[in-house]
Amino acid sequence: MAKIHEVTSLLEQLAPLRYQESYDNAGLQTGDANAEVTGVLVTLDCTEAVLEEAIAKGCNLVVAHHPVIFKGLKQLTGRSYVERTIIKAIQNNIAIYASHTNLDNVLHGVNTKIANKLGLQQQRILVNKPSTLMQLVTFVPVEHTEKVLAALHQAGAGNIGAYSGCSFSVTGTGRFTPSEQAAPTIGSANQPEQVQENRLELLFPAVLQGKIMAALQQAHPYEEVAHYLYNLENQNQEVGIGMIGELEQELAEEQFLTYLKEKMSLQGLRYTSIGSKKVKRVAVCGGAGSFLIKDALRQGADALLTGDVKYHEFFDAEGRLMIADIGHYESEVYTKEIFYDAISKTFPNFAVLISEVNTNPVRYTF
């Protein structure tokens, strides 16, 4: 049987908690991480109705996109739906886990899901998240180089875009003098030593620092492993918010609206007109993405698909960008499929179910 923390670690490999925004509260919200999983229910929102579904279907882990505890709770008396949901989860031993802005900020997260639904080509992240890459420089005796490199690659260092196994090395001379207290691999106490070493340089995602340093210590032959760690300001193509890509064929405004309704299963949407201009380059951001209007314009998008756009924000389209507000729920409901695919592929021993509750509090009438 798998434990809850094994499922949540898998989700954190996909969307590390460190990638969540500062205002967010992603992670395990209720429950015992060491409990055995009886079943997982995946949902956009965790509400009382979703918990009832979990209880009825024998699931003790609910994985949601939106954290039900978002702000601080000062009491648990059951006065609000948030308090009642938490009380119900605790009374029924249900763990609630949320993968929120961290899932918005990764490749293969919320926005890739939308971009794929729209069939966008040449997808890339709209705004990269800064300070997510690091560089490791270390010095390894020449004959141990391959072993150390293999361990570092295994831990996730040296992957750049579509390339893996990336590193740079140059050979030089390392010098050191072991003390009486040292247990050197090469050399002896108080004798200055010179060794032919390779200087290795590798890039890696900052979230993997612990794992990569452990792998280095493990694989390196020396007692003291000489190394430098640098924070980089290079753009990380794999971390950031929103996606942008191109439709296979440009579409006129009316055609694009019909296309959106069909691909995203919409009853309707709010949008700004671009007149006779055609839509080819499309930016997307699940949830509330109006903060990306200027970035979408700057990158030449013809349309921005998102939710929760306010009246005055629509003016920022300047007649050049079709802002398509399809609704917060409608833009993110398919995150359930991301959780479902990831968990069911790795854990065949328990049921992973997609919640059938429509948690959208917004209804439409025409």
Ligand SMILES: [Zn+2]
């Ligand atoms: Zn959202």
